[in-house]
Amino acid sequence: MDPLRSPLLTDLYQLTMLHTYYRARMEQTAVFELFVRKLPEHRNFMMAAGLEQALEFLEQAQFGPEELEWVKTSGLFTPEFVTHLRGWRFTGDVHAIPEGTVFFPDEPILRVTAPMPEAQLVESRLINLIHFESMVAGKAARSVLAAPGRTLVDFGLRRAHGAEAGLLAARAAYIAGFASTATVLAGSKFGIPVVGTMAHSFVQSHDSESQAFLDFARAFPKCTIFLVDTYDTEAGVGKVAALAPALKREGIPIHGVRLDSGDLVALANSSRRILDAAGLTDAVVFASGNLDEYRLRELIDAGAPINGFGVGTSLVTSADAPSLDAVYKLQEYAGRPRRKRSAAKATWPGRKQVYRVSDASGRFHHDVVTVEGDCQDGEPLLIPVMRTGKRLGKPEPLKEVRARAAAQLARLPAGLTGLDTALEPYRVDISPALRQLAEEVDRAMIS
Amino acid sequence: MDPLRSPLLTDLYQLTMLHTYYRARMEQTAVFELFVRKLPEHRNFMMAAGLEQALEFLEQAQFGPEELEWVKTSGLFTPEFVTHLRGWRFTGDVHAIPEGTVFFPDEPILRVTAPMPEAQLVESRLINLIHFESMVAGKAARSVLAAPGRTLVDFGLRRAHGAEAGLLAARAAYIAGFASTATVLAGSKFGIPVVGTMAHSFVQSHDSESQAFLDFARAFPKCTIFLVDTYDTEAGVGKVAALAPALKREGIPIHGVRLDSGDLVALANSSRRILDAAGLTDAVVFASGNLDEYRLRELIDAGAPINGFGVGTSLVTSADAPSLDAVYKLQEYAGRPRRKRSAAKATWPGRKQVYRVSDASGRFHHDVVTVEGDCQDGEPLLIPVMRTGKRLGKPEPLKEVRARAAAQLARLPAGLTGLDTALEPYRVDISPALRQLAEEVDRAMIS
Numbered sequence: 001m002d003p004l005r006s007p008l009l010t011d012l013y014q015l016t017m018l019h020t021y022y023r024a025r026m027e028q029t030a031v032f033e034l035f036v037r038k039l040p041e042h043r044n045f046m047m048a049a050g051l052e053q054a055l056e057f058l059e060q061a062q063f064g065p066e067e068l069e070w071v072k073t074s075g076l077f078t079p080e081f082v083t084h085l086r087g088w089r090f091t092g093d094v095h096a097i098p099e100g101t102v103f104f105p106d107e108p109i110l111r112v113t114a115p116m117p118e119a120q121l122v123e124s125r126l127i128n129l130i131h132f133e134s135m136v137a138g139k140a141a142r143s144v145l146a147a148p149g150r151t152l153v154d155f156g157l158r159r160a161h162g163a164e165a166g167l168l169a170a171r172a173a174y175i176a177g178f179a180s181t182a183t184v185l186a187g188s189k190f191g192i193p194v195v196g197t198m199a200h201s202f203v204q205s206h207d208s209e210s211q212a213f214l215d216f217a218r219a220f221p222k223c224t225i226f227l228v229d230t231y232d233t234e235a236g237v238g239k240v241a242a243l244a245p246a247l248k249r250e251g252i253p254i255h256g257v258r259l260d261s262g263d264l265v266a267l268a269n270s271s272r273r274i275l276d277a278a279g280l281t282d283a284v285v286f287a288s289g290n291l292d293e294y295r296l297r298e299l300i301d302a303g304a305p306i307n308g309f310g311v312g313t314s315l316v317t318s319a320d321a322p323s324l325d326a327v328y329k330l331q332e333y334a335g336r337p338r339r340k341r342s343a344a345k346a347t348w349p350g351r352k353q354v355y356r357v358s359d360a361s362g363r364f365h366h367d368v369v370t371v372e373g374d375c376q377d378g379e380p381l382l383i384p385v386m387r388t389g390k391r392l393g394k395p396e397p398l399k400e401v402r403a404r405a406a407a408q409l410a411r412l413p414a415g416l417t418g419l420d421t422a423l424e425p426y427r428v429d430i431s432p433a434l435r436q437l438a439e440e441v442d443r444a445m446i447s
Numbered sequence: 448m449d450p451l452r453s454p455l456l457t458d459l460y461q462l463t464m465l466h467t468y469y470r471a472r473m474e475q476t477a478v479f480e481l482f483v484r485k486l487p488e489h490r491n492f493m494m495a496a497g498l499e500q501a502l503e504f505l506e507q508a509q510f511g512p513e514e515l516e517w518v519k520t521s522g523l524f525t526p527e528f529v530t531h532l533r534g535w536r537f538t539g540d541v542h543a544i545p546e547g548t549v550f551f552p553d554e555p556i557l558r559v560t561a562p563m564p565e566a567q568l569v570e571s572r573l574i575n576l577i578h579f580e581s582m583v584a585g586k587a588a589r590s591v592l593a594a595p596g597r598t599l600v601d602f603g604l605r606r607a608h609g610a611e612a613g614l615l616a617a618r619a620a621y622i623a624g625f626a627s628t629a630t631v632l633a634g635s636k637f638g639i640p641v642v643g644t645m646a647h648s649f650v651q652s653h654d655s656e657s658q659a660f661l662d663f664a665r666a667f668p669k670c671t672i673f674l675v676d677t678y679d680t681e682a683g684v685g686k687v688a689a690l691a692p693a694l695k696r697e698g699i700p701i702h703g704v705r706l707d708s709g710d711l712v713a714l715a716n717s718s719r720r721i722l723d724a725a726g727l728t729d730a731v732v733f734a735s736g737n738l739d740e741y742r743l744r745e746l747i748d749a750g751a752p753i754n755g756f757g758v759g760t761s762l763v764t765s766a767d768a769p770s771l772d773a774v775y776k777l778q779e780y781a782g783r784p785r786r787k788r789s790a791a792k793a794t795w796p797g798r799k800q801v802y803r804v805s806d807a808s809g810r811f812h813h814d815v816v817t818v819e820g821d822c823q824d825g826e827p828l829l830i831p832v833m834r835t836g837k838r839l840g841k842p843e844p845l846k847e848v849r850a851r852a853a854a855q856l857a858r859l860p861a862g863l864t865g866l867d868t869a870l871e872p873y874r875v876d877i878s879p880a881l882r883q884l885a886e887e888v889d890r891a892m893i894s
Contacts, residue, residue: 008635162576163611165609199461204786
């Protein structure tokens, strides 16, 4: 059983509801939409990611022998239901906003149209995947905007929340504009460029720091970024500069140095001076160590001559906002629009479409959320991506998704590209047609 | 390739260092220790968890065809190294603090003693596993302490950071004292009790709320906790009360109601009154919806008659502290203690042991971190758990781990059991022997 593809990656209530629907033969078409109710504090936009993994899950999820065994021995379900699950597959349709697209609260980013029990069972995993990747993509986009022209690398695996988080965070960050990741399996799995330097332990395990640098350079002549802060940063850079002529004779260039602690502005300046004085003007200064988009902005504003940044924990945990208010809500069942009215959690009913209107310069001006079929000006964002359980088209190459994300960030209104809360949030209109539908649904409930 | 067991679940620099060690034949014994440098704000202790998954990984990780193919085609490594990786296995020893044990900053919770390249390669995944589970166990323990006698259920899968996070969070929360989880696969994989009620969509998909309750009760007579807030909470509880006599005639009891929105204190009180008035005094009131340990304390302080809580997002993301400052540092290589001296990141060198000293009543009084072999009063916390790559003994049953955690929480000094920062943090002494070793290492470095 591959745990990442198991349909038991769900909440028990999904299975009990499925059983109840099965007993009551309530298998008519349901429409669920996945959306985020509000922006986290200090965020001005979100970025869609995770659709690829969601579609993969929908195509592949099925109950294998281990899953069926658990359902059987749980004592909660009838034998007929267990037999029924044996043939369970997702056979529905999916519409979605393409990965790398910027989105805002109340805008559906994924819509599932499927027999009720199927649409219900997949809720937990769909949110689990799309919530996480979209959260990290949005977080990564902030670093990309804060550090234009700098090389950004995902360093987050070790403090990501488990292995899948590490892998998917690397993917989401790459989509949003990070250049590469340190996570090898993310390279192997997604084709993301993988980069690496050395660890403090590597330096410590050698009796001399210079010997450690030399060993490393000879083993990896293409990756000569030296970690210089194990003992004393400036002395470390000095040793790199001193080794440079000998390495040059061996045909090995010095690619740069990595700073991982201390006063990064001062150390970047002195490292740059030492490297330049040794004629190593092409060698880069790379920085890491508890960085986030605010630190990046600070370092860049302070004029620190840093060419690239490794961003880890804050990125992969989305530290300032480690969750989004992402939900997956029933909008229609058996041809009738539905709406949840719980206090402060009411939703807009029915199948929806989002239109994005740009200004003359191509910048996004505002969005309109409306009922499907109610045509509006602007570009419709939701497109069909799966029909009767099969994907429409091949997985989108990650480079194309990344190019889309870059184009999206370039079209953001200027007020939304900073790290602080925009004075004016992006405008998202609810169309008259959608408001009218909500009123009709309410009236039908009351009557 | 099972991504959760792949040795490519690592940072590229681990592989490049491994290659360098291989070339330089630097394969002497290294000792690494995993510890947390400081407590997150408002936390007074941490709880060890994740050892089981870490040992599983160490026993099972190996380079399969797909991994070797990536290493080969990356162009970074020599063919001899690829051949060498084919036989790579972890053959080292591991000492650890048992899962469910409370621990504090600077205390090693895991020690790896292995040939340098092996100890190095596994760093990323060891931190990845132990960091996450320990973080969630510590977070969960706070809810357990804040809500004594209440039933706590993990509801977090959907907003956990990926599938593995959802599964491991369920495990960590159960260790810390949660009663159960909603995540089915965590039940199937770890034997944790799984519980569930119903979703709003279930109620919405029925034309009448009462019919939804009835269908559900008949399908799951053992799980009759009704979600009552889809439209109007008090009306919903009223419908449950009205259905009770008919259900009783069918032999179906009312287990309770779940509130998921609104003013939980007021609604719990009115729900309790409605249930009691209908003679349903045994039915429980269960609450969920953006809860964390502070909300639990508030609700309990306000006297809300709530029997159990579903805690989700805040738990599985450890929302207030979504990472710990967990590191894995080289402490000894080739028989010589080592120490990192980077600014603000210096470490204590050598192989260490932690002794925990209790007072006459059995409460923890203070800990002493010292060099291994320097016997101290108190109970040594680190024990051998793996020798030459094989586990010593079978996996510990989760129930025993959970019992240990409960015993540990009961022995915490009273000042540490609250949600706010203790006036006096727990005392952790660094022994004279360890201080002396650090000085010796520094002198050896300088000379």
